[in-house]
Amino acid sequence: MKKIVSKFSFGYLIVVTLLTSLIVYISYSTIRSHYIDDLTKDLEVYSKLIESELIQYDVIQDRYEINRIIKDFSFKSNVRITIIDLTGVVLYDSDELPSAMENHKNRPEILELSKSQIGHSIRYSKTVQEDMLYVARVIKVDGKQYFLRTSFFVHKMNKLLHEVRTEIIEISIFVYLISILGLILFIKNISNPIKQLSEASKKVAEGDFDVKVKIKSNDELGDLSKNFNNMTKRLKKLFYKVNSQKEQLDTLISEIQEGLVVLDSKGRIKLYNDSFSELLGKNNLIGKKLTSLIDSTYLKNLLEEVVSNDKSITKEIQVGDRQFLCSTSWIKMKDEVIILLHDISELNKLELIKKDFVINVSHELRTPLTAIKGFSETLIDEIENPEQKRYVEIISRHTNRLIRIVNDLLHLSELEQTKANLVLEKIKVSDILENVYSLFLQKSIEKGIELIVSIENNERILEIDNFRIEQLLVNLIDNAFKYTDKGKIKIISKEINNQQVFIIEDTGLGIPKDDLNRIFERFYTVDKSRSRRVGGTGLGLSIVKHIVLLHKGKIEIESELNKGTKFIISIPFTQSVIQ
Structure with missing residues (x-):
């Protein structure tokens, strides 16, 4: 549970941090770009205002008036103003002596005027040795063209933008903290139900099906808790049903009079009943090989046959001086062999006694039946009375039937002998x-x-x-x-x-x-x-x-x-x- 919360929290913090940083960067960049655009427009407006003031003067002759106008305007608007002739010579500047200034013909904002009506740039000024925002226009004064350049100190703009950035960062930190607080509350609402479900699932795994999860919410977690409770209730019923069936099966197996044993793919005992244990006179047989407990070639051959033929086989096998009716089945899906051993030693003894009795009786009946047959045939030849002759024929017919039964019994007994041989x-x-x-x-x-x-x-x-x-x-x-x-x-x-x-x-x-x-x-x-x-x-x-x-x-x-x-x-x- 801690690992899930840690992973989720770590991932959430990374995402929130990245998003906050991105928002700060985008917000600051957007505001700075917008501010520069507005300031550029303002400088354009100032340039037009100055042009309207200068239009009535002669740039060469009215130097005093023009200096006064641009310095006064610069003081009021906090904007630097420069007038440059078409050759790049600085004629007037509100902050510096024009004679001390370099030729401005190759300045970026001046060069841009050859392509557009407005030229602007942000660059380092060698004159004032500061970064400045420049906006230049071509103006007409007394029928002559000049470059009028307005500029603003970037450090003043940066100061304002720094204040804005500080406010953005403060707001972002506040939002970030709110997000972390939301994360804590979210994790608490999520982790507690999940923790309950985790602990409950452990108890279920340990066999406690009476555990209940109490999550009162109308969201997916609430549905999950209801489904979990229904599942444990269902599992409890199924567990008791399976347990009951297992007990019945165990009782049934233990009550089977025949020896029952289940072998794995290597011939080791996986399951056996009490009758099988009594049959061998041994206990604790799980994991032992059946062929090591019962030394019987018949059994080994039978196990090999049932696996190779993939079918159930029932045969009589000899184990020591005892005989068993052995029923074997191979469960292919589990690769197991089920063996049922029924001790037929006593039955075979009784069968042998019965066969001996039948043979003895048949031999004893043979002589008198032969005599009866001979005398009845003689009587048939000698008796002339039809009714008496019919009685004797009935005796003869049934005698012949008895003789056939006796002969068949003797023949069958001979065939049933274990040592019966074929004359090939x-x-x-x-x-x-x-x-x-x-x-x-x-x-x-x-x-x-x-x-x-x-x-x-x-x-x-x-x-x-x-x-x-x-x-x-x-x-x-x-x-x-x-x-x-x-x-x-x-x-x-x-x-x-x-x-x-x-x-x-x-x-x-x-x-x-x-x-x-x-x-x-x-x-x-x-x-x-x-x-x-x-x-x-x-x-x-x-x-x-x-x-x-x-x-x-x-x-x-x-x-x-x-x-x-x-x-x-x-x-x-x-x-x-x-x-």
């Missing part, structure tokens, strides 16, 4: 699709559905698990036949981005959008009654998904109700590097 072999795409086509040709004829095979590159050789890929295609095509009553089914082979792409497209019932995210779940069926009727187990698509994942591929689905469904499977040409 090199085979042409065309050979795979020919085998699959021959399996469904008869069914397509029976249902009246057109089965189309399209192969982009007949010579493409894949390194894959042939049995599993055929099973994948069989399951998808079988599903297409189950849910397509008319139209066509396409089996398409393409090569996109150095990957083999299989497309199974039908013109069947389609799948509702709400069901698309769940169709790969075990035992999930869109139309349960139709599934039971056509012998579906609800496991086919789960098996397909696991086969695709084993080949490090991906599966996508596009579907529209009553128009059909399209499955798109992409897998690498070779699995050697992957394995």
Whole structure:
């Protein structure tokens, strides 16, 4: 605040000083110039008066009378009078002896008469040895021309001008002092409100939003104080709102059961919740590198992947003997990574127990189901009673369905094993699709559905698990036949981005959008009654998904109700590097 006042005061004083000095200079110069002009006119008037007095005399013969006239006039008017002939010889002078004076032909005021009627100059007089104001005219006396020169002592003029200048300076000093007094009052009126605003802004910066500025004026400062008070009121509301949201967020984060951690661009911890601290069994984690706290190659690879791909990724990672579902997201604007760790160790154990139970039950059911199937088929051949035979056929049909479910469960359990291996072999795409086509040709004829095979590159050789890929295609095509009553089914082979792409497209019932995210779940069926009727187990698509994942591929689905469904499977040409 002091700096602003000092700068303003200093600048103001410089401007006022310069303006005052300029006013004094201009005023004095103007008055002096005006005074000299007036004095010159007066001297011209005196010259004409003297001429009117001399006109009746002879300049050569009436020397006494002329001397008397000019001396008397000089005494009364305080003006020096000189009469000069055309050759420059001084004939008469009111203050000096003419004989002692030099020739005046080359004097500036005399020379000027050759160009104008009046000649004037301000110069130093060698005769009286003082500065004088001269005015010269050509006069006619007794039919002859002479130079009549009137002059005035400059020191007398300067004395008067000095008095005027003194008065101007005094007035200017008075105005200058008034200006300084006005400056003091102005600074006081300005600095006090600004000082209040400055102190108030400091308090606001320190978090005190209850401060008020009381400036009672109708000018801009008054408006500024009102706006400042409104601003602090608004800031107070916003601060409490943000603070409340922050408290809610902190509470929410601390209540999350999963471990939450936020990393900066260098992988250092910026924020974490209590669950994450408990998960590691450590506190004071801010600023520490996550990779130094959790020694996991899976986690390092995941962090690199989420930053390089610029997208959210969710994967299971192994940390010691525990397994976590790790969800990572990269906030590009802040260059931060958010990680959510959910401990699924117990869930995996339960899942393993469930899988073991399913496998054991499936193995236990296999033998009695096989026996039931064998005896039911024997009974069908031997029973002649139509009604009894129908009952046995129902038993046989449901037994076959149970056997398919058991086989699919065993197959799915095998695929879900972490150590499940692929039996790789090199085979042409065309050979795979020919085998699959021959399996469904008869069914397509029976249902009246057109089965189309399209192969982009007949010579493409894949390194894959042939049995599993055929099973994948069989399951998808079988599903297409189950849910397509008319139209066509396409089996398409393409090569996109150095990957083999299989497309199974039908013109069947389609799948509702709400069901698309769940169709790969075990035992999930869109139309349960139709599934039971056509012998579906609800496991086919789960098996397909696991086969695709084993080949490090991906599966996508596009579907529209009553128009059909399209499955798109992409897998690498070779699995050697992957394995």
